[in-house]
Amino acid sequence: MQAEVITVGSELMLGFTLNTHSQLISRACVPFGVEVTYHTSVGDHPDRLAEVIRTAHSRSQFVFLCGGLGPTLDDLTKETLAEVLGETLIEDKKWRLRLEAHFSKRKTSIPTNNYKQALVFSSGIVFPNEKGTAPGLSVTKDGVTYILLPGPPSELKPMFETQVLPFLNHVIQSKDVIYSHPMSFFGIGESALEEQIKDLITSNDKLILATYAMDIGVTLRITVKAPSNELARELIEPVRREILSRVGKYCYSEKGDSxxxxxxxxxxxxxxxxxxxxxxxxxxxxxxxxxxxxxxxxxxxxxxxxxxxxxxxxxxxxxxxxxxxxxxxxxxxxxxxxxxxxxxxxxxxxxxxxxxxxxxxxxxxxxxxxxxxxxxxxxxxxxxxxxxxxxxxxxxxxxxxxxxxxxxxxxxxxxxx
Structure with missing residues (x-):
């Protein structure tokens, strides 16, 4: 199964905010056997967001949309998605009461525009937000499941870990996992490392060997899709041993440690x-x-x-x-x-x-x-x-x-x- 992550916000496009959501979600999808194949960032522009959503709908089974669920006029993620999918947004009365209680506790009146955060998909699922006022949402259309998450990391991360991951575990039927084994090298450049193991990269159709140049040093990841972590490790082991026999003197960690x-x-x-x-x-x-x-x-x-x-x-x-x-x-x-x-x-x-x-x-x-x-x-x-x-x-x-x-x-x- 394929997935993609769409991060929404003009602050991302202007370079004022660093996108960390794509990394978090991509890593979390691995144990479920879901391969994240695209990361896309788009500004707070409904037409551009709609175009990105239509493209995602045509090629992925899971689409994660991060950001754009707030109360302001430029927070239009769920509204845009609803329009693209032809879905209806309705008010969740429980969340409306929760919003009112949230502001009452702070002894302030609720701004009218905050009520839009109580709008949810009529055929979807609501993920309560314990750290903020925008709930997470999920809706499925034509075999594609959309998961909408709030933009602030302090809200997205706990929601994703405590609610979205169990949801994914429930809806995903495939038992395959994508297992990745890291090998960290120093004292050899990326091109030189690749040259030493070029035949291993090109000759194996089950494993993916990819090198990544770090600020200082090189990381090699051996990735395989298999029914279990144990079988994945068995498939990787012969290649791992061969790599160490050739360039082991440069390898200082196989745990991703500094x-x-x-x-x-x-x-x-x-x-x-x-x-x-x-x-x-x-x-x-x-x-x-x-x-x-x-x-x-x-x-x-x-x-x-x-x-x-x-x-x-x-x-x-x-x-x-x-x-x-x-x-x-x-x-x-x-x-x-x-x-x-x-x-x-x-x-x-x-x-x-x-x-x-x-x-x-x-x-x-x-x-x-x-x-x-x-x-x-x-x-x-x-x-x-x-x-x-x-x-x-x-x-x-x-x-x-x-x-x-x-x-x-x-x-x-x-x-x-």
């Missing part, structure tokens, strides 16, 4: 602590780590030695090293990591020094970054990177690379968790 969350998990499994010394990233590495719940057990702290004076006086990089090799150098990165390890008495230490831009420094190009990974009782590794992009992207990329290099040390031959 890189920093996986690093914290591995620090916990190994009972190890981490400290940092960051120059060009300005504390971004330790910031990412501390966004993860429970990070305080493993993150001891960090330095932000942005100037040479701080590198020398606070961290302990020798003046000779700074004069001879410069702040942006393999030698400085090594000393930053080793001195930080000693001062914090942590099990691991990360150092980052480089040129984030927008101009060169010490005669060295924008994007040149050195990352040091020091470990108690082990030799220090220093990685040289040539990153591209603006200042913010270089900083983000450098911080993520630092986490990935640390993860390689922590994994001890394992692939993902």
């Amino acid at each position: 890189l920093e969350k996986v690093v914290i998990r591995y620090l916990g499994l190994n009972k190890k602590s981490i400290s940092t010394a960051e120059s060009c990233t300005g504390g971004l590495v330790v910031h990412l780590l501390t966004t993860v719940s429970g990070a305080s057990e493993y993150v001891k702290g960090g330095f932000i030695p942005y100037t040479n004076e701080m590198k020398e006086n606070i961290v302990g990089v020798s003046l000779k090293t700074l004069d001879e090799y410069g702040a942006v150098s393999k030698e400085t990165a090594q000393q930053l990591a080793e001195q930080t390890l000693q001062k914090f008495r942590s099990d691991f230490s990360i150092s980052v020094t480089g040129v984030a831009g927008p101009t060169s420094s010490e005669g060295k190009p924008v994007g040149l970054v050195y990352i040091g990974i020091a470990q108690e009782g082990m030799s220090t590794d220093v990685y040289e990177l040539a990153l591209s992009g603006d200042r913010e992207r270089i900083q983000q990329s450098a911080a993520k690379h630092a986490l990935f290099f640390l993860l390689e040390r922590l994994k001890k031959g394992e692939t993902t968790i």
Whole structure:
């Protein structure tokens, strides 16, 4: 079965409001075996909305309409749908009383235009709104089921989860599920990843393999339609294993977790602590780590030695090293990591020094970054990177690379968790 999501509101078209409803509904449809094939946004214009509804009616079995159920003149979703379908709207006396009670409780009189929110489809279903004044609605015509939801996320989400999902479970006959397995990669670009698994993408008619470039990193999703989650996992497993045999060294998660969350998990499994010394990233590495719940057990702290004076006086990089090799150098990165390890008495230490831009420094190009990974009782590794992009992207990329290099040390031959 196919579905589509139509989000209604001129604020969406003007860019003032971010559409999060399509993502929520699409994900929720997966367990029901319903494939969302179209996302459409349209302004508060009845003729354009009517055109979108007619198109949806011709190609989908479920149509979700989000927004346009309020009391104002431009809230015309159900009125437009009723006209397109030739359905009648009638007043729901229970909802009218509920509206009046809502405003009475606030000691204000109900504006006349709010009564339009009590209009419902004569042959439809009403979903009570516990967070607002506009009820959700459903109506079926010519085998197509329309589900109308309020626009505010604080109203739509609880209504969808508590009322619409049970409704879908009741009306959907198919028992098939669409199962999707995520694989998160770092250190390999989207095109390079696709090249490594191209034959797997093109040769399997049951599975869909699709890569998605993230801000930093790549996600691969393996999707299959099957009678159950268990059978879906069986179908996916051989392909998953083959992917890991080819590019497993770049795969850091199969749960959709962030890189920093996986690093914290591995620090916990190994009972190890981490400290940092960051120059060009300005504390971004330790910031990412501390966004993860429970990070305080493993993150001891960090330095932000942005100037040479701080590198020398606070961290302990020798003046000779700074004069001879410069702040942006393999030698400085090594000393930053080793001195930080000693001062914090942590099990691991990360150092980052480089040129984030927008101009060169010490005669060295924008994007040149050195990352040091020091470990108690082990030799220090220093990685040289040539990153591209603006200042913010270089900083983000450098911080993520630092986490990935640390993860390689922590994994001890394992692939993902």
